Amino acid sequence: MRIRIKVKHLVLVIAAAAVAVIFAVWGLPAKQTVVAETPAELMKAMNGSVSGEARWRLIRTHVVNTGMDELSHGYDVYVGPGMTTTSGPSDHEEIELSSEERLPLLLAYIQEGPKDYDLVRAAKQAAILYQAAGDRGQAINVLESAAERLDFALHPSQKGELLLEAAKLYIRDGETDASERLVNRISAEIDADRYKDFLMQEKLTWLHRQNGGTAVSTVTGTVTRSDGTPLPGVGVFLREKSAVNHSVTGSEPYQAVTDREGRFAFTGVIPGSYQLTLGFMFEQIDGWTWPVMTEDWIDVKGGEHIEEPVVLYPLIDIYSPVNQVEITDDVVVFEWEPVDGAAYYELHGTIPVENGSIGSRIQSQIRENRIALPIDVLYGFRTGVSYTMEDQVDPVPLLGFANPESRYAWNVEAYDAEGRKITQSNGYRLDETTMGALPFFYLKERELTGADRLLLASRWEEAMAAYQRDYEANPRDVHTLTMILKLYDALASMENNEEYVEESVPYLLKMAEMYPGSPFEFTLFDYYFKEKNWAELQKVYELLQQHDSGNAFVRSMYATARIKQGQWEEAAAEFAAIMPEDPSHRFVGNYIAAELYVTESFDSALRIARQFPDRSSWKEHAVWDELILAMAEEAASDETYIQQLKEKMVRHFEGDKRMDRLSSFPAMHDFLEALQEVN
Amino acid sequence: MTFERERVREQLEEELSELRFQGHEAVLKRLQPVTWRERLRELWNREIEVPLVPVGLMVALIAGAALWLRQPPGVQDTRADLPKKAELIEIAGNVYWKEDYERMIASVENSD
Numbered sequence: 001m002r003i004r005i006k007v008k009h010l011v012l013v014i015a016a017a018a019v020a021v022i023f024a025v026w027g028l029p030a031k032q033t034v035v036a037e038t039p040a041e042l043m044k045a046m047n048g049s050v051s052g053e054a055r056w057r058l059i060r061t062h063v064v065n066t067g068m069d070e071l072s073h074g075y076d077v078y079v080g081p082g083m084t085t086t087s088g089p090s091d092h093e094e095i096e097l098s099s100e101e102r103l104p105l106l107l108a109y110i111q112e113g114p115k116d117y118d119l120v121r122a123a124k125q126a127a128i129l130y131q132a133a134g135d136r137g138q139a140i141n142v143l144e145s146a147a148e149r150l151d152f153a154l155h156p157s158q159k160g161e162l163l164l165e166a167a168k169l170y171i172r173d174g175e176t177d178a179s180e181r182l183v184n185r186i187s188a189e190i191d192a193d194r195y196k197d198f199l200m201q202e203k204l205t206w207l208h209r210q211n212g213g214t215a216v217s218t219v220t221g222t223v224t225r226s227d228g229t230p231l232p233g234v235g236v237f238l239r240e241k242s243a244v245n246h247s248v249t250g251s252e253p254y255q256a257v258t259d260r261e262g263r264f265a266f267t268g269v270i271p272g273s274y275q276l277t278l279g280f281m282f283e284q285i286d287g288w289t290w291p292v293m294t295e296d297w298i299d300v301k302g303g304e305h306i307e308e309p310v311v312l313y314p315l316i317d318i319y320s321p322v323n324q325v326e327i328t329d330d331v332v333v334f335e336w337e338p339v340d341g342a343a344y345y346e347l348h349g350t351i352p353v354e355n356g357s358i359g360s361r362i363q364s365q366i367r368e369n370r371i372a373l374p375i376d377v378l379y380g381f382r383t384g385v386s387y388t389m390e391d392q393v394d395p396v397p398l399l400g401f402a403n404p405e406s407r408y409a410w411n412v413e414a415y416d417a418e419g420r421k422i423t424q425s426n427g428y429r430l431d432e433t434t435m436g437a438l439p440f441f442y443l444k445e446r447e448l449t450g451a452d453r454l455l456l457a458s459r460w461e462e463a464m465a466a467y468q469r470d471y472e473a474n475p476r477d478v479h480t481l482t483m484i485l486k487l488y489d490a491l492a493s494m495e496n497n498e499e500y501v502e503e504s505v506p507y508l509l510k511m512a513e514m515y516p517g518s519p520f521e522f523t524l525f526d527y528y529f530k531e532k533n534w535a536e537l538q539k540v541y542e543l544l545q546q547h548d549s550g551n552a553f554v555r556s557m558y559a560t561a562r563i564k565q566g567q568w569e570e571a572a573a574e575f576a577a578i579m580p581e582d583p584s585h586r587f588v589g590n591y592i593a594a595e596l597y598v599t600e601s602f603d604s605a606l607r608i609a610r611q612f613p614d615r616s617s618w619k620e621h622a623v624w625d626e627l628i629l630a631m632a633e634e635a636a637s638d639e640t641y642i643q644q645l646k647e648k649m650v651r652h653f654e655g656d657k658r659m660d661r662l663s664s665f666p667a668m669h670d671f672l673e674a675l676q677e678v679n
Numbered sequence: 680m681t682f683e684r685e686r687v688r689e690q691l692e693e694e695l696s697e698l699r700f701q702g703h704e705a706v707l708k709r710l711q712p713v714t715w716r717e718r719l720r721e722l723w724n725r726e727i728e729v730p731l732v733p734v735g736l737m738v739a740l741i742a743g744a745a746l747w748l749r750q751p752p753g754v755q756d757t758r759a760d761l762p763k764k765a766e767l768i769e770i771a772g773n774v775y776w777k778e779d780y781e782r783m784i785a786s787v788e789n790s791d
Contacts, residue, residue, distance in 0.1 A: 324784075324788070350771040411773075427773065429775055438787065
């Protein structure tokens with residue numbers, strides 16, 4: 001394609017283009033760009049060797065954008081009793097800034113920078129830094145002075161946000177008057193309908209509630225390492241029962257950051273059950289662990305002061321087997337660094353699956369920092385049935401530790417004499433010094449059999465036939481027997497057919513006879529429980545007691561079986577003994593039922609409900625005390641109430657699923673429904 | 680005739696002997712005054728044919744080169760010096776930097 005053009009026009013076009021290019025590429029940015037080749041030069045530029053928008057742009061990029069506005073989502077890792085969330089790593093930071101370097105730059109932006117949203121962010125970040133330095137007064141000042149620069153008419157939500165942050169800090173200091181004053185000021189200025197800032201409205205409501213509340217408590221503590229070193233700048237979140245199953249959000253009321261001595265404090269805590277979650281940067285948690293347990297609750301009754309120390313322990317170093325060693329012996333020696341104060345250790349194994357791994361406990365109550373496990377214990381290890389992404393049973397985990405091709409992993413946990421976890425070997429290992437040895441190993445003592453290969457090919461029926469042939473040939477082979485039992489599990493799960501369990505009973509009995517303490521003893525216990533075969537259940541229970549005496553779950557099932565046999569009094573006594581040993585109190589509903597049946601007293605049932613709150617984490621918590629109070633109220637109007645209740649409870653424990661619909665009393669109905677959830 | 684011409688020349692020289700000619704440039708300008716401007720105007724208004732594609736490519740190349748030569752601001756240069764350990768990996772309950780983990784696995788496997 002060609003165009004005809006006069007030379008003068010061509011020259012004009014070229015000249016115009018050249019000017020445009022010069023402006024676009026060299027001209028305009030040259031006014032703003034600061035050439036800072038090194039972090040030192042960059043710091044100099046940000047500290048004022050350049051001025052105006054260029055400086056604010058640098059501070060915005062390197063300080064505000066890399067800082068923490070909110071405790072609820074600025075940390076790399078959040079560790080709570082039920083879950084650990086890793087939110088990092090964040091974007092690359094061009095320069096690593098310390099708090100001491102950050103603060104003056106933020107203050108410069110707050111005092112002189114443009115009135116944009118970054119001003120709000122800078123003020124919130126500076127407030128967090130002041131709190132971490134233990135200076136809450138300055139934290140409030142910086143928020144208020146930033147707010148003063150903004151005008152409600154022009155920046156209503158920004159100004160409101162800053163004042164609200166200040167109000168929250170006043171509350172945490174117990175200065176409710178000052179807080180109230182700020183809240184009223186915000187409420188007067190911000191038209192909620194117009195701005196639709198629901199979150200803020202929610203916060204305002206909460207602050208009002210806080211201010212009006214009475215009988216509040218304080219919860220304080222320190223976060224330290226086990227050698228006593230305090231950990232400053234750790235996020236601390238006191239979380240209500242309804243919040244503990246999701247990640248930390250900005251609207252949660254009790255948030256703090258530890259000061260230079262690692263201290264944190266929550267004042268004005270309203271009564272309830274709480275758990276702590278901590279926010280760490282990688283460098284704080286790397287090589288360390290906070291041994292929090294699922295059942296660690298803080299019960300705030302009202303009007304008291306609770307001290308809650310938090311101590312981080314170094315991760316346990318592991319010695320053997322490590323670094324993908326191939327084991328060919330029939331004994332596997334696990335060894336790790338001894339832990340001061342450990343009464344016993346728990347050994348866990350991990351089997352790889354399609355998208356991750358399945359871990360479970362191999363051995364508990366290990367007294368030394370080493371254990372030599374016969375390989376048959378690993379071969380006889382019971383793994384659950386897991387499914388692939390395509391919704392097929394995954395054969396690899398079924399093979400458990402018997403697959404010479406699989407790379408296994410292990411970890412260990414240390415407990416004190418009271419059963420509290422001290423530390424563990426698993427955790428964040430992000431540095432050459434903390435990485436340690438890799439906990440991986442191969443078990444190459446055996447080779448895959450024909451039956452194993454059929455199993456790995458998901459040819460279930462053929463695999464079962466092959467294992468049964470192998471069993472006929474060698475009834476003492478633990479692997480064969482284990483595989484038959486696991487295949488029955490898998491078939492029962494795949495076809496949702498309980499008959500497979502019945503078919504497997506002779507093998508279960510054989511296993512129990514050959515390998516006392518085998519994990520399959522529980523399958524047998526469960527089977528007799530469902531079959532209501534109380535005589536056999538008793539025998540298996542006694543077997544289980546010999547090897548796993550402390551298992552609160554088995555004991556609770558056994559106590560429940562007693563109720564089913566009409567032995568309410570014995571059941572109540574059993575539960576009374578179990579409850580203090582089972583921090584989840586997952587069977588407290590059955591205990592309450594037994595107590596109600598025996599004593600016919602709502603008061604004593606209520607005492608139990610309040611002493612042992614249901615904390616089973618996998619379901620909605622039944623609020624037993626409320627259910628009991630409601631029933632007591634209903635009972636006042638009907639003399640036969642307690643008899644009706646007892647009758648219905650008998651039918652419930654007999655397995656009658658329909659009777660809940662038959663109760664005309666709403667509270668009794670709810671109670672019976674809640675009982676059905678106990679397991 | 681020759682004499683006559685000689686005489687006229689002598690007379691002329693005599694008459695002009697006091698005169699010096701200093702107008703060379705003006706004369707020259709007067710001799711070619713139009714050509715210069717006209718040439719320029721002609722050149723200025725000449726129509727040429729421009730092949731669009733090659734010229735467009737040239738322009739794009741020059742603009743690209745200009746942008747490329749114009750290095751990103753020095754501030755960003757410091758990025759290159761920082762370790763880029765962006766990715767984490769969680770394996771069997773341990774969390775490692777992926778890069779470190781892979782290096783360690785490689786060293787373990789090589790030592791076999």
